[in-house]
Amino acid sequence: MISEKPSNRDLSQLSALLAVRSQPTSPSGKQTKKAITPANDNKPAREQLAWPALERLAYRGDYRRLFALRHWKNMVFPGSEIEAPEENNLDPETTIEVRPSEAELLAAIGWKAIDKERWHFTNEIVNVYDPKDCTPTHQKNKNDGIDTQLGDLLFRDGRLIEWGKTGKGSSLRPVERPRGPKGGTSPGRSDAAVWAYLKLRGAVASPLTAKPYSKPLSGEPAIGDFYSPLPREAPSTKDRHGRFGAKEGRAMLQELGVDGTIPFERLPLPATRCADGLVSGPQWVGGVKKPKPLGEISAAAGREPEFVRQVEVLDYVNHLRRHLGRHALVLDMAITDATAKEIGVAMGQAPAYAEKRGPSLIDAAIDALIKLDETARGEFVPVEEKIAA
Incomplete structure (x- = not known):
């Protein structure tokens, strides 16, 4: 309780004393107590979402429009996307053993x-x-x-x-050395597995034994001779060695019996058949070969500069803006901290109706983007909703 006669030297309670003195006295002569409030009347600001449009779509579980909205932001602001770390791209402390x-x-x-x-x-x-x-x-x-x-x-x-x-x-x-790969390494195929593969009998003795159609549509061959064998060229001043023709080379191979048409037992030259064996090391490549991934081919060609990609993306964004029209303005506001009411007011709606109309404007703009841009379309499995019995 504040004293009626405070010390003249103690001015710490001066504002409280003035507040008590300014209150009107009651009829009984006793002063009524009133809570002392600060001089300012500031109220705590209402909490606002950092990205209202995105969080509203996430709350609804609308992952199709969510993916398209993030795609629009990544194109308008190149470099703003969040890249997840690769599986093998670890920190130096993890990959280096000290x-x-x-x-x-x-x-x-x-x-x-x-x-x-x-x-x-x-x-x-x-x-x-x-x-x-x-x-x-x-x-x-x-x-x-x-x-x-x-x-x-x-x-x-x-x-x-x-x-x-x-x-x-x-x-x-x-x-200080690179840390070894985690997990065991593949031992590779053993010699027994290689021999088992080599001794397999094919379903067809040779592809040449396949039977054609009994009633062909035409007597002409289905595949023509698109490659003419190179002819023989005599030595000249430009090429002193000349060129051995393809037909002459095939004839020489047939004469020597090494073209595969003559069985080994009837070779014109004496030869000795050696026992079959496996070459040690990784030289054996028989079996099913995995195709080379496209990533290695593109990596060998080199990566284009980053500014080239950004210029191409911005040019494509301008192309989309011309087709989206007013939807582009809605998308630009939807990737900021603007609320649905603010977007509705910006599009000409009354303030009382803008809060209800804003979400539908955002959805319509995102649908227009998905219809125009193929990269804004994502495949998402619908979530099964459980119905209570």
């Missing part, structure tokens, strides 16, 4: 981990060690340098060269 680690360094000087705790700076679980005194020793080496021994740690001229010994007495040296 030895010795923190625990190995402290264990080398006699410190022992006794517990774990959460470090409030990084919110990570770290070890708690039991410290132990360790006195370094110094001595000269054969190169007139200084070797410092601190527990199991050996420093030569200030550089760590050894941090322990293995069970067999080998020196453990500090290393």
